[in-house]
Amino acid sequence: xxxxxxxxxxxxxxxxxxxxxxxxxxxxxxxxxxxxxxxxxxxxxxxxxxxxxxxxxxxxxxxxxxxxxxxxxxxxxxxxxxxxxxx
Numbered sequence: 879x880x881x882x883x884x885x886x887x888x889x890x891x892x893x894x895x896x897x898x899x900x901x902x903x904x905x906x907x908x909x910x911x912x913x914x915x916x917x918x919x920x921x922x923x924x925x926x927x928x929x930x931x932x933x934x935x936x937x938x939x940x941x942x943x944x945x946x947x948x949x950x951x952x953x954x955x956x957x958x959x960x961x962x963x964x965x
């Protein structure tokens with residue numbers, strides 16, 4: 879009997895891998911996930927860079943589906959909370 883080792887990854891690492899391999903329809907699904915999932919603030923820039931790179935590779939640089947703006951907003955909120963803002 880053989881055993882297969884499961885390699886566990888953080889969601890943001892898995893999603894960046896998925897983005898890198900995604901086609902257009904996959905990006906629509908991933909965009910929906912990203913806009914409703916909390917990404918660690920120190921990983922947001924990497925996710926955005928991966929997103930933009932893949933969109934450019936597919937010729938979709940003008941169609942970002944709101945992902946960069948949504949994640950940047952999430953990062954702003956996280957940074958404000960870390961600085962003590964309660965609102």
